[in-house]
Amino acid sequence: MEHNKFLKYLYLPILFLALLVQSCQQDKDPIQDKNVALELLDLSYGDHARQKMDVFLPANRSRENTRVLIWIHGGAWIDGDKGEFVRFKPWFEAVQEDYAYVALNYRLFDVSTGANKFPNQEEDIKLALAFIKQKLPEWKVSENVILSGGSAGGHLALLHSYKNNSDGLVKVAAAVFPPTELFTLGNGNPLISFLIQTVVGNPQTDKEMYINSSPINFINSQSVPTTFFHGDADDVVPINQSYLLEEKLREKNVPMYFEYYPGQGHGFTDQIYHNMIQKIEEFINLNL
Secondary structure, three states: OHHHHHHHHHHHHHHHHHOOOOOOOHOOOOOOOOOOOOEEEEEEOOOOOOOOOEEEEEEOOOOOOOOEEEEOOOOOOOOHHOOOOOHHHHHHHHHOOOEEEEOOOOOOOEEEEEEEOOOHHHHHHHHHHHHHHHHHHHOOOOOOOEEEEEHHHHHHHHHHHHHHOOOOEEEEEEEEEOOOOHHHHHHOOHHHHHHHHHOOOOOOOHHHHHHHHHHHHHOOOOOOEEEEEEOOOOOOOOOOHHHHHHHHHHHOOOOOOEEEEEOOOOOOOHHHHHHHHHHHHHHHHHHO
């Protein structure tokens, strides 16, 4: 009897310790294991359903060496999704080593209700970048951040990089067929003109909004190195938008690399995308 009581009292603390160890193991944050690759999908950076991001952390990442490439999707500010990056991710990984990737969603303009007019999209990128900056130590990656995107995403990437990058978090900007000057974006295309006026406002009465939403108006001699790509047959975002960008970057002596592709429209062939991503990585290496 005494022997059984002794075993009972001996067993209880052992059981408690076992449960405690199991609980600690369950509560351990997998982000803390930097040797394991990790995907954080639909991570919220705000309260709105669209304020989410997908984060892809590589194995063996480090605060010293792991760069962070952020991709902002296109879709004319009214459509699109962060899932767009799934197509490009393997191509980036093929030429880049030790990178973390972040694909961003942002609030879209609702054509039916008029909700989420500009600058809501700009504000979302600011909020997302602030969230990412706060998370970099936890994710165990560096502060060498590249901000990139295509079409409307390219516009938002450049706008943030030139206008809202006062903390210097973004080190390089990369854009594919980006709108850069909204006053002239719709020239010759009534559908694009209508879209811009719907999302941004009337260019006469909302002139300040057009000025404040055009990336080229915020370029100065301290702007981040920029690489961009455009097709000369683009009938959605005219190549003139990149000509204006090139001119302003050259005027301010900002490091840049660009390529214009003959016969390419608003979207490139896979071969051109592969070449473009290689050029982006070479430009990043020159400027980081």
